[in-house]
C-alpha cells in the first residue's frame with residue numbers, strides 16, 4: 001500500500017472528475033497508554049552533575065559563534081515556494097551537509113525527483129540524510145528539521161533586510177531565524193558542545209533535513225516510505241524529535257504532541273489570455289476577478305465558520321478527558337491579542353475555545369490572489385487570469401482526500417450557481433494532522449530536560465500549524481515522536497520581522513544537549 005498523500009489533486013470547473021491519488025487512513029492515536037519508567041541505573045546523577053554544567057558553560061562561552069553561524073545560514077535565501085530561489089535551496093542543503101560533516105556525521109544527499117510548476121518540471125532540492133554514532137547499547141534519536149523558508153522582502157514591512165540576521169534588544173531578526181534554521185543549528189551546537197568538553201554523545205543520532213517543508217515537503221514521504229524504510233534507516237531508531245514550532249506564550253516552555261494538517265488550494269479563474277484595459281474592455285467581458293471573489297467569499301463566514309458542506313462531519317469528537325486539558329494550559333488571551341495588535345479575538349477571547357480552535361478544530365484562511373494588481377497605485381487593469389489561494393488546517397480525523405473532495409464538490413456547486421462562462425480550475429496539496437502519546441517516557445525525558453533549563457514544568461501542548469512529514473515519520477519508524485520547540489510564541493514565523501530571542505537560542509542549545517542526555521539514560 002502506498003503512503004503517498006501529498007500529491008497534487010486537480011478538479012476542473014465543469015463536471016470533470018478530480019484525479020484521485022492514493023492515501024492512507026489518518027489514524028487518530030488516543031494518548032491513553034501509560035508507562036512505568038525505570039531509568040537506566042547508570043550514574044545519572046553523577047553524570048548530570050558533571051557533564052551538563054560543563055556543557056552549559058561551553059555553550060555560554062560560544063554564544064557569539066552560534067549567532068555568527070545563524071547569520072551565515074539566514075544569508076542563504078532558501079525560499080522553497082519560488083523556483084527562482086531553487087539554487088539557493090540546493091546551496092543551503094550543501095552548506096548544512098558541510099556543517100554536519102564537521103561535527104563528525106556521515107551524510108548523503110538523496111534525490112527526490114521533480115516538481116511540476118506551470119507544466120514545467122523543476123528539480124527538487126536533495127534531502128540531506130546523516131548519521132552520527134552507531135553504538136548498539138545507546139538509544140538512537142532521529143532528528144528532522146527543514147532548511148527552507150517562507151518568502152520575505154524588506155518592502156513587506158521588515159525593519160531590516162530579512163536575509164541579513166540582525167541583533168536588536170536581545171532578539172535575532174531574520175527570515176528563518178526561528179523557522180527553522182535556528183533550531184536546526186541548535187542540534188549542531190549541542191553535539192559540538194559535547195565534543196567541546198571531551199564527552200561522548202549519550203545517544204546515536206540520525207538526521208533528516210529537507211528544503212521543501214514550507215511547500216508541502218514534496219518527494220519526502222516517498223523517500224521515507226519507499227526508500228529509507230525498506231533500506232532499514234529506521235530499524236535502530238528509538239525516538240524521533242522535531243524542533244520546528246514555538247512555545248504557546250513568551251515565558252513558559254512547552255512540549256508538543258499534536259499538529260494540525262493542511263489542505264492547500266489554488267483556485268484559478270481565467271477570462272482572457274491577457275490583462276485588459278478596463279476603460280476599453282470593462283463592461284464587455286465577464287471578469288475573472290469578480291468570479292474568484294464570489295467563490296472565495298462562499299468559503300467561510302465572518303466568525304470563522306467554514307461553509308463547505310459536511311466539512312466538520314469527521315472531526316474527532318471532543319471527549320470529557322480532553323476538554324479538561326485546556327483548562328490547565330498556561331495561555332493568556334489578552335497578552336496574545338496584544339502581541340499581534342488584533343482588535344478583538346474570535347470566540348469572545350475565551351481561553352479554552354481559542355486553544356481548541358487553534359489545535360483541534362479546522363480553520364480556513366484566505367491567503368492571497370496571484371495575478372491581481374497588488375502593487376501600490378491605481379492600475380486600471382482587468383486581470384486575465386487570477387489564482388486565489390486558501391487553505392484549511394485539518395484535524396484528527398479529517399482525511400486529506402475526503403476534505404479535498406468536499407472542497408471540489410462545493411466549489412463546483414458554487415461555480416454552477418455563478419453560471420460564469422469563464423474557465424475555472426482548482427488544485428490541492430495536502431498533509432495530514434498528527435497526534436502522539438505525551439505520557440510516553442520520551443516526553444518525560446524531554447520534560448526533565450526542559451525543567452533543568454527553564455526551572456519550570458513545561459506545558460504539554462498541541463499546535464495549530466503543520467509539519468506534514470511528522471505523521472510519516474511516526475509511521476515509518478513506529479516510534480514515539482516529540483516536538484521540542486526552541487522559539488517563543490511571539491517569534492512571528494512566516495511574518496514580517498521574524499525573530500529568535502538570543503535567550504531561546506542559547507538556552508535552546510542547552511535544552512537540546514540536556515534532552516540528548518535524558519534520552520541517553522532511558523532504558524534501551
Ligand SMILES: NCC(=O)N[C@@H](Cc1c[nH]cn1)C(=O)O
Nearest residue numbers: 179213214215216244262465466
Ligand atoms: N514550521 C512549520 C510550518 O510553518 N509549516 C508550514 C507548512 C506548510 C506551508 N505550506 C504548506 N505547508 C505551515 O504553514 O504550517
Ligand SMILES: [Zn+2]
Nearest residue numbers: 146179180244
Ligand atoms: Zn518550520
Ligand SMILES: [Zn+2]
Nearest residue numbers: 179214493494
Ligand atoms: Zn514555517
